[in-house]
Amino acid sequence: MTNVGMxxxxxxSAERHDWAxxxxxxxxxxxxxxGRNQALVPAASIAGRALVTVIAIMTFLxxxxxxxxxxxxxxxxxxxxxxxxxxxxxxxxSPGRAIDDEVAKAAAAARAAPGVADVRVYTKEESExxxxxxxxxxxxxxxxxxxxxxxxxxxxxxxxxFAALRQTLASQVKGASxxxxxxxxxxxxxxxxxxxxxxxxxxxxxxxxxxxxxxxxTRGAMDGNRGIVEVLHFVGASDAYIASEFQxxxxxxxxRGGAIGGGAALVFFLLAGWLAAAWAATPEGTQLEAxxxxxxxGWRGFAAVVAIALLVxxxxxxxxxxxxxxxxxxxx
Amino acid sequence: MVRFENVGLRYxxxxxxxxxxxxxxxxxxxxxxTGPSGAGKTTLLRLILLALRPTRGLIHLFGQDVNTLDKxxxxxxxxxxxxVFQDFRLLDHLxxxxxxxxPLRVQGREEASYRAEVVELLRWVGLGERMHVLPPVxxxxxxxxxxxxxxxxxxxxxxLADEPTGNVDPSLARRLLxxxxxxxxxxxxxxxATHDLALMDQFDQARRxxxxxxxxxxxx
Numbered sequence: 001m002t003n004v005g006m007x008x009x010x011x012x013s014a015e016r017h018d019w020a021x022x023x024x025x026x027x028x029x030x031x032x033x034x035g036r037n038q039a040l041v042p043a044a045s046i047a048g049r050a051l052v053t054v055i056a057i058m059t060f061l062x063x064x065x066x067x068x069x070x071x072x073x074x075x076x077x078x079x080x081x082x083x084x085x086x087x088x089x090x091x092x093x094s095p096g097r098a099i100d101d102e103v104a105k106a107a108a109a110a111r112a113a114p115g116v117a118d119v120r121v122y123t124k125e126e127s128e129x130x131x132x133x134x135x136x137x138x139x140x141x142x143x144x145x146x147x148x149x150x151x152x153x154x155x156x157x158x159x160x161x162f163a164a165l166r167q168t169l170a171s172q173v174k175g176a177s178x179x180x181x182x183x184x185x186x187x188x189x190x191x192x193x194x195x196x197x198x199x200x201x202x203x204x205x206x207x208x209x210x211x212x213x214x215x216x217x218t219r220g221a222m223d224g225n226r227g228i229v230e231v232l233h234f235v236g237a238s239d240a241y242i243a244s245e246f247q248x249x250x251x252x253x254x255x256r257g258g259a260i261g262g263g264a265a266l267v268f269f270l271l272a273g274w275l276a277a278a279w280a281a282t283p284e285g286t287q288l289e290a291x292x293x294x295x296x297x298g299w300r301g302f303a304a305v306v307a308i309a310l311l312v313x314x315x316x317x318x319x320x321x322x323x324x325x326x327x328x329x330x331x332x
Numbered sequence: 333m334v335r336f337e338n339v340g341l342r343y344x345x346x347x348x349x350x351x352x353x354x355x356x357x358x359x360x361x362x363x364x365x366t367g368p369s370g371a372g373k374t375t376l377l378r379l380i381l382l383a384l385r386p387t388r389g390l391i392h393l394f395g396q397d398v399n400t401l402d403k404x405x406x407x408x409x410x411x412x413x414x415x416v417f418q419d420f421r422l423l424d425h426l427x428x429x430x431x432x433x434x435p436l437r438v439q440g441r442e443e444a445s446y447r448a449e450v451v452e453l454l455r456w457v458g459l460g461e462r463m464h465v466l467p468p469v470x471x472x473x474x475x476x477x478x479x480x481x482x483x484x485x486x487x488x489x490x491x492l493a494d495e496p497t498g499n500v501d502p503s504l505a506r507r508l509l510x511x512x513x514x515x516x517x518x519x520x521x522x523x524x525a526t527h528d529l530a531l532m533d534q535f536d537q538a539r540r541x542x543x544x545x546x547x548x549x550x551x552x
């Protein structure tokens with residue numbers, strides 16, 4: 001490149017009036033920027049509003065899914081922690097043995113186990129009353145071998161060695177079995193994990209749909225700005241520079257769409273939480289709360305919504321950048 | 333600087349629009365590229381700019397075979413060339429200052445590092461008072477000078493100008509020619525595509541490259 005200094009323009013300026021209109025004497029330039037750092041791709045040339053709407057809707061749906069998955073996961077964790085804090089020993093009557101003695105032995109073994117906070121022995125009458133919903137009231141249970149129950153409360157945070165307790169009961173108590181509700185917990189766990197996976201799947205679909213919408217919009221924007229892209233190439237812009245110009249613009253659109261969609265989802269959850277709290281006094285509300293817990297996604301849910309909005313914006317920027325690079329390569 | 337050897341170009345399956353083009357452009361040289369409308373002047377300039385690839389023949393640009401160029405080298409070579417388009421190709425949403433500063437901005441330079449230089453060049457081409465104006469407000473002559481300033485700001489080794497006087501009156505055309513001659517004196521090789529015989533007659537030291545029937549004839 002011709003490496004002449006800036007003063008060359010001054011040197012030739014003596015002859016300037018031969019070809020240019022007279023110019024007033026140069027004033028010392030202020031240090032303020034003269035360029036407005038204007039985007040090289042005009043914002044108006046991109047179907048920005050439609051894309052922001054699509055991104056906002058996608059973010060809203062993804063955030064709703066994530067929030068719902070979070071609610072179910074929380075409710076499931078709540079159920080599991082409640083169930084896992086209670087363990088039952090069932091003692092079945094066996095011929096030739098006094099069941100009360102066996103129950104007392106089972107209770108003693110349970111009290112001796114570390115981590116057990118409370119042991120409650122159901123009386124014969126209480127055990128029989130448990131059967132009434134199925135068999136009806138007023139029956140004579142004397143002839144039936146009604147098992148007796150011993151309910152153990154586990155200390156919060158304590159780990160009970162159920163294998164050892166089971167072993168002790170098997171050796172010391174005739175007809176005793178320990179039910180630590182493992183099967184129920186596994187089912188609940190499976191259900192909760194399924195919902196979380198479903199949420200992740202839907203999030204993946206939403207991101208894919210967003211990426212495709214952005215790719216189409218980017219291609220449209222490049223077609224609409226083909227002249228500008230060509231000029232940028234001719235003045236020495238690299239593909240990476242041109243891609244970054246588009247990427248910057250689309251990141252801004254993505255952030256705007258993400259903020260609108262994420263914000264709407266947060267408002268929805270806050271409003272739903274408020275309505276659920278107001279409704280909690282009614283019988284239906286109580287039942288729903290018993291089933292799903294409190295309708296609140298908590299700070300983790302809110303963090304997930306914000307993360308989704310940022311993720312959508314990030315995907316928008318990355319996809320637009322990649323699309324521009326690929327389109328430029330095709331043009332080349 | 334630029335060397336074409338038996339270059340041919342055809343679009344699709346059509347006949348060749350340029351045939352057996354062989355010429356070279358030396359550093360600090362000055363040449364007019366002329367010929368009737370549709371003779372292929374702009375196409376030849378686009379070949380030099382690497383906006384088109386030849387269908388046959390060899391093109392060497394600044395000592396490099398263009399067939400073996402990667403993208404980075406291509407960008408580097410384009411930064412050594414300035415181009416003035418017939419229709420100016422100024423970006424309408426950028427001010428005159430921003431348009432002229434564009435080649436420096438795309439190199440990733442901070443504005444503070446080139447601000448004074450751009451302002452000085454704008455004054456040099458007589459646009460000092462129009463630097464904050466958007467192109468749609470500029471007159472044809474002002475647009476032409478802004479386009480020329482944009483091409484000059486990187487101090488190119490080679491300046492390509494496509495009909496730079498096509499949209500201006502004879503008086504401004506004369507002044508623009510003087511500008512190119514001055515620039516040539518500072519060491520830039522100049523190629524001006526024009527069919528304006530009067531303009532060429534004003535600077536008869538220049539070499540003439542004449543395109544006709546797809547072939548190039550050189551008159552030194």
